[in-house]
Amino acid sequence: MRIALDAMGSDNCPQPEVCGAVEAARKFGDEITLIGPEDKLREILSDTSSESLPVHIIHTTETITMHDKGRQLTLKAKHKDSKTTMAVGMDMLKSGNADVFVTAGNTGGALATAYFRLGMIPGVKRPAITVLFPVKNGRCAVLDIGANPNCKPDHLLQFAIMGSIYANKVLDIQNPRVGLISNGEEAGKGNDLVKDTYPILEASGLNFVGNLEGKEIFGGKADVAVTDGFTGNVVLKTSEAVAKMFTDILRKELMSSMRTKIGAKLAMPAFNNLKKILDPSEVGAAPLLGINGLVFIGHGRSDTQSIVSAIRSARQAVNANLINALNSAIKKRIEFIYDQEEQ
């Protein structure tokens, strides 16, 4: 298996990427190509005693940063001569020189680059950005969390199909439970989009478990939560912000007296476990669904372990032939619609 890795994606790049690549190559035996400035990568690589491992470098100095937006981002994503780490990696996918591309960089940049260089799986109307949320007793794949601020029921149906296939093939969940994010758990609750989508999901043949409020999402009622990119993004940002506020206040309060400081020290294993359960690096990277090629996106805050875990998810998608599975699920669904129309 050949994995292409954006060496310049994470907030602390390229250290986590280089060390993660080395550890993953050692662990899984895969061929890993780091994409980024050769000198810098070589320097970190030389400290890792990785001479015998199948870790390669493809040199480029261009990147897509968090500051790239609008026209400039489109140009970097689209132009055939673009040499950003993402463009180079996706071109490797396109030409068959890599099986999967992994990045911890700008999600919008990855989506745009993927859209222009790899295109869509035939029949898919909109690509979706997926993230894994830590929930009670596991994880929940939420999509779309930002690619499509305005959606139609058709789009949400395709997200549900793709999310279900992904949960099954990559997260190893039998018959994944699919829910619809809404402002009430009962059927009939929702805005127009949700109300129109509900009966379509109910009739879809998927394991549809109905509407999801926050307590159902985080209570682990579904393996896949489907929503438009605006709402999904608001859910993501809200949960991150609440978790941060909670942690900030707790930390401040624990440091406010000698007694609580000692208590905090003793209780440290509990805090560490809490952190581990809610840690993005433990939750893993997730794919851009609908793109005609395997692109996995990890958290910007990724450390070495997050990169290894992102590579683990990515290779599982390759092994499960995720793109083929998505392709035939979407095709089958289109045939199903044609059948219905003919009747």
Next chain:
Amino acid sequence: MRIALDAMGSDNCPQPEVCGAVEAARKFGDEITLIGPEDKLREILSDTSSESLPVHIIHTTETITMHDKGRQLTLKAKHKDSKTTMAVGMDMLKSGNADVFVTAGNTGGALATAYFRLGMIPGVKRPAITVLFPVKNGRCAVLDIGANPNCKPDHLLQFAIMGSIYANKVLDIQNPRVGLISNGEEAGKGNDLVKDTYPILEASGLNFVGNLEGKEIFGGKADVAVTDGFTGNVVLKTSEAVAKMFTDILRKELMSSMRTKIGAKLAMPAFNNLKKILDPSEVGAAPLLGINGLVFIGHGRSDTQSIVSAIRSARQAVNANLINALNSAIKKRIEFIYDQEEQ
């Protein structure tokens, strides 16, 4: 001042309501009328040595419960002979026998009852449910959190105007900062509704601070956060669910060993402070904005202190003559629109 209080609203009713009424009457000297089953209320009241206080009872046995939905709820809310605690309380407002109505009951029920019995402030197109979020260094009033799953820019503008007046008059905030919940803080980010609303808020003369993501809301960037009822409800439910997951995991981890148990015991003051900062009873009740009468809704989980705090907010709204202020702000805005159209 005459305050009408739904005695059967909170999860543990009527204990918190009766004790809260007594404490508030003692504290503020206001006349408080408890609405609910007289025997039950009288029994609790008799333990409070409140004979000399202006606490009255109006007897009714009907209530709106969490199970009331759809047609049944509408009937209870609308029918002229309805004797639910909410109908009785709002009829008191309507007939001038009370200045404000306070309930910790079913929000949808309160909204429906208010809508049918009190009507709207002239010119207001949609009523909005407001909640106060605990945020860094204070509170943020978020509206709408559920009355209107589908909104238009006009509605959001009115929410912004009403939220701003409320924050100024009741929360005592000079020139309240108003933001728009979106999937990105930059102007230009958003779904169609947000993109269409942004320039209207920018030109509104309000202290508009732009788009808000989770980190801006909980970071305290705005005093008022405006959104459609679907998104607002999702934000509310997501934050409650994340906070609950956080607390549940932390509690479980702290109880997992003798060492962490001792640590937790020592750190208890910090946990108590955290709880206090995030406690709904400390954050307070909020009004139904746009309704032609003062209706304040507190949390279902209200205890005695929450009821006292809800009454405190309610009486401040009466003192500030909130309905008049809303009335003239909406009227002024309508005149402003007419002026523009004439030009």
